[in-house]
Amino acid sequence: MTSVRTEKEQHFIKLLKHNALKVTPHRLRVLEEITQKDAAISQPDLEKIVGKEIDRVTLYRILSSFEEKGIVHKIFDLNGTATYAICSADCSADHHHDQHIHFICSVCNSVFCLEEISLPKIPIPPNFTLHGLALNAVGLCDNCQKEV
Ligand SMILES: [Zn+2]
Ligand SMILES: [Zn+2]
Ligand SMILES: [Zn+2]
Numbered sequence: 001m002t003s004v005r006t007e008k009e010q011h012f013i014k015l016l017k018h019n020a021l022k023v024t025p026h027r028l029r030v031l032e033e034i035t036q037k038d039a040a041i042s043q044p045d046l047e048k049i050v051g052k053e054i055d056r057v058t059l060y061r062i063l064s065s066f067e068e069k070g071i072v073h074k075i076f077d078l079n080g081t082a083t084y085a086i087c088s089a090d091c092s093a094d095h096h097h098d099q100h101i102h103f104i105c106s107v108c109n110s111v112f113c114l115e116e117i118s119l120p121k122i123p124i125p126p127n128f129t130l131h132g133l134a135l136n137a138v139g140l141c142d143n144c145q146k147e148v
Pocket of ligand 3: 102113114
């Protein structure tokens with residue numbers, strides 16, 4: 001295929017190469033879908049969209065490799081469903097810097113990254129190791145607000 005790459009695609013290709021991941025149509029497709037909307041995308045929704053082209057196991061592998069490399073981060077929505085959002089540029093393998101609050105809409109269950117609000121430093125007991133911190137703001141998104 002010799003189609004012209006869009007700017008977005010070129011960015012994704014760079015991102016994959018930078019993280020030593022092979023550029024494959026499946027990986028590009030998943031990145032495309034994750035960045036499609038402002039809100040994060042849940043794994044079941046992703047499966048629905050790309051399910052015909054990418055089988056579940058492959059999709060699962062792609063998502064976990066992206067997470068490992070610092071390309072996406074996982075947020076659990078109000079139902080506890082894994083939801084993925086693209087990381088900011090300063091995330092790298094094993095070093096996520098997505099220490100921000102997530103806004104979850106209680107009506108449509110959409111998850112939004114509130115990048116500008118960072119999480120407080122949590123004093124943890126000595127001898128404990130902190131692996132992550134999740135703080136969610138719950139309310140109505142702008143879309144659902146309009147319908148009230
Ligand atoms: Zn990250
Ligand atoms: Zn909503
Ligand atoms: Zn986020």
